[in-house]
Amino acid sequence: MATSDIEIAEHALQHHFADMDQQKESSTFGMWLFLVTEIMFFGGLFCAYLIYRSTYYPAFVAGSQTMNIWLGATNTAVLICSSLSMALGVRCAQTSKTKMMVVLLLITIVFGFAFLGIKAVEYHEHWTNHQFPGPNFQFEGAEAAGVSPQNIQIYFSLYWAMTGLHALHMVIGIGLVTWIVIAGWRGAYSPDYYSPVENVGLYWHFVDLVWIYLFPLLYLISKKHGG
């Protein structure tokens, strides 16, 4: 076994790294650094949300009451399930179960599309109700609730921007997992070299993380009235 291990290591090790350990560490560190920039990227939007929410709280409550909490909760569950299949897929790469990895990553892709499908249903509903910021924006009962439609529009601007950027990350994530499925099927990965699987997994979990905060912040601002 020792000989074949060394052969694998020599094949997988790029010349500018001292050993497999350093190569793996560099790859993971690079991915985490990218995720740091992603945190700051979304952080700007979260900061804008925090400022406007504290300034126009009643308008944010009115806006959030139009959210379908059940679709939002279902999507949260879908993403958590997709993270489980992703994590188990990475585990299969670590333990050289290539076929199982491909199956689990395909399940992850299906969950990803399920999330986007549910999100599309929500977007369609908001769009047909004129809850998209711009000249056609309408919000019934805004005056009765004592809040300015202008301020509710700020809530919806942040809603579309934050969930839209998140959905874009989902689309990119599905593309990346598809790439791993194809490369994995061709036998590109082994327990000694699976950094791309690990790093795409980190990306996928990060996108799940963002949603874990978006769901309560956008859907559960105040006590939910009615269904």
Next chain:
Amino acid sequence: MALEEHRQHVIATSVYVGIWAVLMVLTGVTVLVSFIELGDWNIVLALTIATIKATLVVLFFMHLYYSSTLTKVTMIAAIFFLFLLLALSMTDYLTRAWLTNPGH
């Protein structure tokens, strides 16, 4: 044998499934709690649950618990700078009303 040591720690499937179950339960809890009027505590509770969920995802699904010190420091730095962004922005916006306009 030496190569084995270099391989990353493999987490048991049961741990992943356990974390998944906790995440699903916490999602249910956060939805149920949102139907109860708790005033300011609604957001505190919602964010506390979200942070517990996020911590579980980062530590176990993203393997940070088993990662090198360098990776852990990278994540802590990210949280620190996000906190700086949010906190320093809010010290501006929340204290603007404190200023009195001279001559009025």
